[in-house]
Amino acid sequence: AQTVTQSQPEMSVQEAETVTLSCTYDTSESNYYLFWYKQPPSRQMILVIRQEAYKQQNATENRFSVNFQKAAKSFSLKISDSQLGDTAMYFCAWELTFGTGTRLTIIP
């Protein structure tokens, strides 16, 4: 079975700092998609960033970037210049399989 592991149940950082959320996954496939989703207190799930496994370049979306290490099956999310609106649950996903999430709190 495919698994996605997020080993940090909770994290907190000061506003404007940089934070990295970890994710590892297990698969025998060579081509696939990886995603980070954000779930704010409103409960609405929103895509933050995605990575296609065959692309070696790490994806970037404004303040959000990933460190994709295919051989290590690692897919971490870096949030730069964190803002209060970044407070949310963050879920890593391999295709349709989700991790258990990391609750991120940005402290004013």
Place this chain on the structure above:
Amino acid sequence: NAGVTQTPKFQVLKTGQSMTLQCAQDMNHNSMYWYRQDPGMGLRLIYYSASEGTTDKGEVPNGYNVSRLNKREFSLRLESAAPSQTSVYFCASSEGGQGVLAGELFFGEGSRLTVL
């Protein structure tokens, strides 16, 4: 565009009662999904429909049935609700294509179900 719409948003049931969660998407997506979210367990896939006319079991299908009514609508039915089915349920859709998933998932706002 409304995106993915789920109804109802909240529901309280007694053990043994039945109910159907409705989901509709207006993005002309091929694939639709039902997930449940429980504290500490992330999102777990219940059932999915890769394309109109097909449905498949996900990770936790027991106690549920689904119907892909047409390309837009995908319903989830609890025939005899149990307290273990207390959860937040999310419907999602994606463009789909040759594989089950081709692109990101677009989610509804979720439905909180409590079974007493």
